[in-house]
Amino acid sequence: MKDLKHFIFIYFIIVVIMSLQAQEIEPAGIKIIKEYYATYAKLQPDLLRKFFADDIEWHIPGHHPLSGTKKGPEEVLAFFKQLSKAKFKAELIYLSGNEEYVVDIHRGWSNTGKDDIDMPWVLLFRIKNGKIQEARNWAWDQHAADAFFWKVYHLKPIPERLSNSLSENPK
Numbered sequence: 001m002k003d004l005k006h007f008i009f010i011y012f013i014i015v016v017i018m019s020l021q022a023q024e025i026e027p028a029g030i031k032i033i034k035e036y037y038a039t040y041a042k043l044q045p046d047l048l049r050k051f052f053a054d055d056i057e058w059h060i061p062g063h064h065p066l067s068g069t070k071k072g073p074e075e076v077l078a079f080f081k082q083l084s085k086a087k088f089k090a091e092l093i094y095l096s097g098n099e100e101y102v103v104d105i106h107r108g109w110s111n112t113g114k115d116d117i118d119m120p121w122v123l124l125f126r127i128k129n130g131k132i133q134e135a136r137n138w139a140w141d142q143h144a145a146d147a148f149f150w151k152v153y154h155l156k157p158i159p160e161r162l163s164n165s166l167s168e169n170p171k
Helices: 003-020 030-040 045-052 072-085 141-153 157-170
Strands: 052-060 068-071 089-097 101-110 117-128 133-141
Touching: 003 068, 003 089, 003 101, 030 045, 030 089, 030 101, 030 117, 030 133, 045 072, 068 072, 072 133, 089 117, 117 141, 133 141
Parallel strands: 052 133
Antiparallel strands: 052 068, 089 101, 101 117, 117 133
16 A cells, blocks of 8 residues: 555656646756766765755665665765665666756666666655755665665674674763
């Protein structure tokens, strides 16, 4: 049921935004995201900082080590640095929007040799004051995405994680 709601939501956004394509002037939101992707293609995550609002939230779906909401530029950049370790690449399929919202559909893939992944992804960006304020990501097949990220990003065994956190934060 939840997947159906996500599909309907994404479909609705695409239909609404497609009606905006008749505009002759490219909305500012689209320009910002195009510049963002041109910078992203340079494979230098620190260059992305200038596109992020100070209170940015980037939502990564799923149940894997990289999932969850990243808050602030530092957490978002840390996420992209981790993502680059998986040799994750993106190829734009569709981009449309207005001043405040931009929808991106892209092919995302990785060739790590660990059960590679290759599927469509959807991002909804919210732009405020010329910066990315929020980004929400959806995977075409969330179960496959979870499985991929678990194979690429391993957590230490619980005893090691607990001993590290206790030694770093003694009471």
